[in-house]
Amino acid sequence: MLDKRYQVFITTSGSEMQPERIVLSQTLVGMGFFSWGLEQRTPLSTAFARRQIDDCDYVVILLGSQYGEQSVSGVGYMHLEYIYAVTKQKPVIVFMHSDPEARDPSLHDATPQLREKFQEFRKLLQTDVDQVFSYRTLRDLEMAVRLNMPQMLERYPVTGWVRPQNSQSLHDEIDQLKAKNRQLEAEVGNRQVDPFLSLPKVSMHEVFSFEYRLHAYQDGNFKELKIQKQLTWAQLLSVLGSTFVNPTPEEFFSKRMNEYLNEVGLEDARIQMPRAHAVARAQMNIRALHSLKMQMRQNDWIMPSGRDDRQRMLWQITNKASKLMDSNLLDADRITQFKSAY
Structure with a gap:
């Protein structure tokens, strides 16, 4: 390493x-x-x-x-x-x-x-x-x-600084990756593979499982908890949809989800800490968040909408998602809406 x-x-x-x-x-x-x-x-x-x-x-x-x-x-x-x-x-x-x-x-x-x-x-x-x-x-x-x-x-991965004595290891790793890349290109015939082609669409009642962390406060102390959470895709669309009615930077996926998890996390935390009285700093697992974004795009609920003046990727819900939110289709699975500051 x-x-x-x-x-x-x-x-x-x-x-x-x-x-x-x-x-x-x-x-x-x-x-x-x-x-x-x-x-x-x-x-x-x-x-x-x-x-x-x-x-x-x-x-x-x-x-x-x-x-x-x-x-x-x-x-x-x-x-x-x-x-x-x-x-x-x-x-x-x-x-x-x-x-x-x-x-x-x-x-x-x-x-x-x-x-x-x-x-x-x-x-x-x-x-x-x-x-x-x-x-x-x-x-x-x-x-x-x-x-x-x-x-x-x-x-936000960056190159960082590597000790000079490790530079040979870095060059060796680069050579290995180049060789592996050439092998993969040969196997697929240099075809561009759309990552969404292998991702099946989901229905509104299907469940998405993910992990998140948060701080739970009990008796004057706090403890970091890992929590397994399950939400239906109808619930997830309810949580995220209003945030992206207008073109909004991509990082608001995590902002909105973490805001929501802070709101509901106390009930989750009390399963492990029954006397917990407050929670804070909820953070959804990054890989799960990426999967969530990919699935929403595959379901045609969200689409890219250009970039802002800071060159951040903007996203917006589609007409399909907007109609779902306006209809009664989400009512059975709709969760309490928390007012977003965004």
Whole structure:
């Protein structure tokens, strides 16, 4: 196995986040990441921060209760670094305090204008970033990083950095893959195979089984649970359909499903933890999510609808799915609809 390392750019509002930044950096280093970032910003440091973002593999935003120091344009340096990371299509993950108002008053912005900008920026991240996780204590932050950074590697794979002494192993692996690819091409006669041809259509009452993880809270502690879930395809269409009435980025598949699992997860969690009183951070298995998207496309319920200005793939429900949602065909299997923020 190759010894890979990944570069992570950390952006925060400033010095008031120093304790969280230390925990984040130390946890990332222990997991094999290289962490970069600037704690003090000036107009001259902006170019250096952009070079670091250009060279990094992932961008981590650590948000507490401040918007932070602003540039001459009135936009915060942290906000500018986020915008630049998006334009460079860097995978972004956000760790934000779950209750900013509960933090010490000295950790808040001094003016109402900055506090308003902070709230707007926080809402922007919650809406636009696919991977957003909350914490309350430093221990929560460490656990959230340990749990979710490996999922970032799986969801957004990058080349990373390989130790020089392992470069020969990498070349050998590339040669083996090339040889295997040539063999496969010869076997299929260089034909392009549509992955949907081998995928049968499903009926509305058929059941889709999948795994998801979530944090369950009981007696002041939390435990990560693995839960096996079953939903009919009628239920899945009910959950996802309204999200894609208009062209919507692909990552909203996971946003909507995880939102729904957070809503219903308490009942699932109580099977293992009968006294659980709350759940959070539900994450559907990535492979199951991919299978879900493929099946919905194969059933002609969803179709690609171009790309947005950030070059994200957009999806939209088809007329067929829209008619199903408007008809009574889903009523027998329809589940409670949870209001989506999207």
